[in-house]
Amino acid sequence: MRIGLGYDSHRFNGSKGGVTLGGVTIPHRQGLRGHSDADVLLHAIADALLGAIGAPDLGELFPPSDPAYRGADSRRFVREAYRRVRQAGWGVANLDATVVADSPSLSPHKARMRQIIARLLEVHPSDVSVKAKTTEGLPPGKAGIAAQAVVLLAKRPGTRRPFDSSPGRSRGSRPGFRPPGRPRRIPGPALGAPRRSR
Numbered sequence: 001m002r003i004g005l006g007y008d009s010h011r012f013n014g015s016k017g018g019v020t021l022g023g024v025t026i027p028h029r030q031g032l033r034g035h036s037d038a039d040v041l042l043h044a045i046a047d048a049l050l051g052a053i054g055a056p057d058l059g060e061l062f063p064p065s066d067p068a069y070r071g072a073d074s075r076r077f078v079r080e081a082y083r084r085v086r087q088a089g090w091g092v093a094n095l096d097a098t099v100v101a102d103s104p105s106l107s108p109h110k111a112r113m114r115q116i117i118a119r120l121l122e123v124h125p126s127d128v129s130v131k132a133k134t135t136e137g138l139p140p141g142k143a144g145i146a147a148q149a150v151v152l153l154a155k156r157p158g159t160r161r162p163f164d165s166s167p168g169r170s171r172g173s174r175p176g177f178r179p180p181g182r183p184r185r186i187p188g189p190a191l192g193a194p195r196r197s198r
């Protein structure tokens, strides 16, 4: 398994136009400043995907200085990040995200966001969580919107189970896998030789 974390924030632009979050355009008294459609949620998700496979981040893959991405639909960034995830042999197990915004209210739109994100990542909407938080006066406050996303990748693409429990394959035999609760064995004569379990 691999885990990835993404974060993004955009300032309000002071002019009307609505905000696009998770691929959903929501009416708002002002839009977000950005080179693309400024979808902070999808940007955080793309970076989480890229981070999970150790790929270059969103800003490196799609430089804001490149006019090709002016006003771009951010779903293309997620598609490209997910394409790289698949190419590396991984699939998405689940994704959890938080949007930090004092306004607009996201409650009426969260289900649609989950649908759009789930479709992009080829998972069921129940594998995608989108939560909303207000700022309590902390940044970004009234200045803009931020988003965080964490994604778990599983080796078998499309699986909804984070663990590979296929028969005939011992979990303990996987390289780097240590069952939870079992401490790392520390070599040294003082601790004695590890006993074989019966």
Ligand SMILES: [Zn+2]
Pocket: 008, 009, 010, 034, 038, 039, 040, 043
């Ligand atoms: Zn962004």
